[in-house]
Amino acid sequence: MLELAQSLASTVHGPAREELAEFISSLQTTNIFLGTTLVEVLMAYGLVTSPVSPEEAREQVDQVLTAAEGTAPRELAYKIVSNIFEDIFQGAYWDAIEELTPPDRIRLLVQAALWGPFTAVRLIGSSEN
């Protein structure tokens, strides 16, 4: 049913769309898979606002780029990059990364790649161990 509603999102207009949107908005689930689909349907009807605005996403990216080396900016960089795959953010993080110059993009991606539990890594001759 959710998939049908999603497929109709671009073709249903007027009172029928409003009625459908109202019904979809009333749906609730604790099932993680259904939840993902429900969010996608809500987005298709314009019923979800990204929890992060494009400006906020840009600010977070700037925070990473201007920060000194450390764990916190790496973690933030990884979250920023991971969030580009999350529909809920509606492209805010993707656009923020796309706007970067190649050197800044590399810096952000390197910071993201360096985040993680270093205890499981044997780093020979590294001060980060």
Place this chain on the structure above:
Amino acid sequence: MGPIYGSSTDWILRELINLDDKAAMPAFSRWAVIPSASDVMSQDATARMLAAISGFAQHADSLPDTLVATNDDERAWKAYAEIMFCLYKPGMTPDGMRAACSEQWELLRTELAFQAVTPLIHFDRSQFMSEKSPMALLAKTFPNEVRCVLEFGLKHLGRLTNHFGSAWSESLPTFVVNWLSRVGTVCTAALLECHLDSPLVGAEVAKAVKALRNGF
């Protein structure tokens, strides 16, 4: 050994490879490590290592010191990592690659023969950069070496070790037979024929023997 982490890291490393800048070396260095044996996502873990090696090869003359092996399975992975480094190194000639990798192949054919087969199926299933498919590159550049490793594998299927435990173990016999049909010789066909009655791989063996016989 690499950390059990980083579902987005494969994408990040591929983006950095495309950006082709030496500034990305810290990221490649971090992930140019032998994957953790306990990583349940062996495909992702293998793809990360291969991506990091590919990126590292763009700007360095040798692999980083982070690539350390502590047992024979890891030594086999390290030997392949060094071979993959040569394959991904821009400007390497086929002769140069053969010379640079002869020591690693010797190790894989002899001392590490029981460990040398399963890394190949992990490379094949990692789906890292289809245009630079690690298994296809290995088979194209080193067909004889890959054939020797796989022929040994065919003879000793029950005794081969696997860095990732049982991951892809059920698919291994079919994988070995299918790739032998591509890199094998007339002698390989004779070796394969011993497995024609196998309920597990008999059908694939028949196809492989036919392909090899038709090729000569």
